[in-house]
Amino acid sequence: MDWDSMEKKKLSAVISTAFVVMGLAMAPAASVAAAPAAGKTAQATPADARFKDIYTREWKWRVAEKLERDDDAPDASRGFARVDAPAQEARRVYWAGILKQLDAIKPASLSPAERINFAVYRAQIASLHDAQVFREFEQPVNADSAFWTGVTYGARRPLKTTQAYRNYLDQLEGIPAYFDEEIGNMRAGLARGFTPPKVTLAGRESTLLSVTEAKTPQDTVFYGPFKEMPSTMPAAEQEALRRQAVAIIADKVQPAHAKTLAFFRDEYVPKARTTLAAQDMPGGKDYYQSKIVEFTTTNLTADQIHAIGLAEMAKIRAEMHAIMQQVGFKGDLQAFLQFLRTDPQFYAKTPAELLKSAAWTAKRFDAKADQYFGHLPRRRFAIVPVPDDQAPFWTAGRGGPGMYWVNTYNLPARPLYSLPALTLHESAPGHAFQIPLAQEQKGVPPFRRAYISAYGEGWALYTERLGAEMGIYETPYEVFGMLSYQAWRASRLVVDTGVHAKGWTREQAQAYLMENTALSKHEVETEVDRYISWPGQALSYYLGQMAIQEARARAEKALGPKFDIRNFHDTVLHMGSVPLPVLQQRIDAFIADGGPSPYPKEG
Structure with missing residues (x-):
């Protein structure tokens, strides 16, 4: 469902206000320039060599500590990293030293490509260091995983x-x-x-x-x-x-x-x-703010994020009411949500039916892929059910390199009208598409293949909206399912900050999701427990999507008829995971260059 110019203008105002106060955790004063165009090599600087020495040594140390895998030795025995307190303290000290070395480098002294690497790397090291400072390793379990x-x-x-x-x-x-x-x-x-x-x-x-x-x-x-x-x-x-x-x-x-x-x-x-x-945990407000920085790559406050969530929810509700009118429903939003949660027509009768419906959406995307993307990942993905021992507490689906897991547990909690949006998010062009593209990058340091939640989840959520443009949603109910998922992620901005900064109760958080989304009661309960036990992670999605939508609206306006949606998407994906302000600055360069593809022309 493409937004009209007025809605894009409103969105741009909201996200622009947010970016005024963002600032990165790594916060280099200099702007991040674009990487050199394909086939061109920027002149390396002395600062490049110092920076490369730092991240090369640190990455080798991570591999030796068994915190990362060596891509050059895939069959090497890995074992488990030491996770006891002395090993954890040694890591804190080591990463503190790396931060000190990085702060001695002025980002403006780096070449354009290394400036991007620096922005990604410093944020990554700061996040790793903060986790050690707050001793997050002392809580290796939450409602989602252990x-x-x-x-x-x-x-x-x-x-x-x-x-x-x-x-x-x-x-x-x-x-x-x-x-x-x-x-x-x-x-x-x-x-x-x-x-x-x-x-x-x-x-x-x-x-x-x-x-x-x-x-x-x-x-x-x-x-x-x-x-x-x-x-x-x-x-x-x-x-x-x-x-x-x-x-x-x-x-x-x-x-x-x-x-x-x-x-x-x-x-x-x-x-x-x-x-x-x-x-209420040790470290209190500082701890929660560190999670906001990690999961949003911004310095937004809990109050600012809460306000953004409330504003976006109002917009989405207006779109929901439009769908209710389209299908001729007589009643208010709560009655419509109850209808969606209880009418048998919206639910699969067998796990196989749910899996086949997910596969159908995935193949519908394949038919449209070349109209929206110029470069596709080499790796394909399978569609499989979530393992029985994990299914009761997992989300409706999860995706990654080579795999899209569909939760077939408790079928009355898995509506078919939401399945297309879920499939786009978790498979292609979402996680099972974006992550392989990042892993297939050539000529980048290994730390660039790491996953940054605000970017990765923001991209996956953006693809749910993109599905309306692509014609993936076949009924108004499926469009409403997409809107319900949009509301679900916008609600997270309200619920996560409500619980962790404003004293909300578990029941208050559950009620908010029940009133504003079509999620089943089972999903609402498992999701709220996930947000409560995993502070900040829920903030990644909607803020990341807003950043991508704002960047696209800006590029469309600036480039006019020269704007090519395939080039824009390829440019966003070509970088791999990056902090949101880095993405914004890359799109600035994309606009300045006239909107070209980041990939070399074939032939």
Whole structure:
């Protein structure tokens, strides 16, 4: 649903006001210039060499600490990083030193490409350092995920080589020691009141139970890679690896999960804090502001974000009422939302139906992709259901490189009218499209492939609106589903700041989402608990979308008939994840250059 010029003007005014007070966490005084055009090389400066030496050494240190993976050695044994208190303090000291070195460099002395790298890198290091200062490692669990769910991701990926299987077994061997260190961190967090609110932890032990209550090691998620092994691997070798896996899972993995379960259920949850706000945690307002900086890449305050959310909600409600008139609904918004939540026509009857509907939307995008994008990622994605042990507390869907997970748990909570917007956001042209493009970048430092939430979530939310322009939504109800999702993300600006800075209750936050979106009661409850236990993350989406929409409106106005939507999208995506003000300055350069594609012409 394309906005008319008046709506774009209003949006530009709101976001421009926001950007006046933004300022970056890394806040270099000099502006960020565009990277050189394809085929051109800017002259390197002495400052470039100093900066490159800093980030090259620091990245090698991160890899040695097992905080990052070495792309040049994909089969290298990784294991677990140390996460105990001495290792965490050493990281704080190290990153503090890196910040001091970076602050000795004037961004204006760097070449254009390195100026962008500097803006991204300094914000990244500042975020890593702040997390250590506030000792976030003492809370390795929230309503959405936990350290023990993180270790299952390797078990859900196919392994292709003997070395990969051996590395995986080494990781399984290391689980007991890793879990013990994390339990130590959680005890330290308990001692100072740095935990998720108790109310958000109810039932979160289910992912531990799925391992501890498995009848055999083969029934656990960790045995998954051994169920289908490469046909090129000799049968005897396959059998030997399977025997090792069974023994390690039985002797080490399951006992480690049982120990963690007992701690979580008997000690951690009973003693977790009963307050909700981040401002009630150690560090208070400074801690919450650090999360705002991390997740929005701005210095906006909670009050400013709350006001933006309220203003945007008013606009979206007006659009919702227009759809209600279009379908001839007689009644108010609350009656319409109740109709959408309860009428069987809007819900899949089987998990397969939901998955197939998601696939249909994904293929509809494929038919339009070349009209809106000039450069496509090489990597494709699969559509799969969310694992049973995680589904009750997960979002409706989640996407990333090679995968789009659709939550088929509790089908009456998964409306079909919202599925097209969800699919665009999580698959293509959202996360399963944008993240591979960032990973496929050539000639950039490895830290540039990191994910910046305001950019990544902002882009994915922007693609939901883009779906209306592309003709993806087939009915007014699907358009309303998109608007409901827009309201959901705008509501987050209100709810997150309401809970963490304005004293809102859990019930107040749930009521706000129920009154302003078509989300089911189940989704509202799981989402609110996610925001309560993960301060600031919910702010990424709508502020990021606003920045992209403002940049597009500005480019359309300045370039007129020269504006090419494919070139604009390619330019936004070509950079990979960047802080929002850096994106704005890149679009300034895009406009000044006449709106060209960032990719070289073929042929």
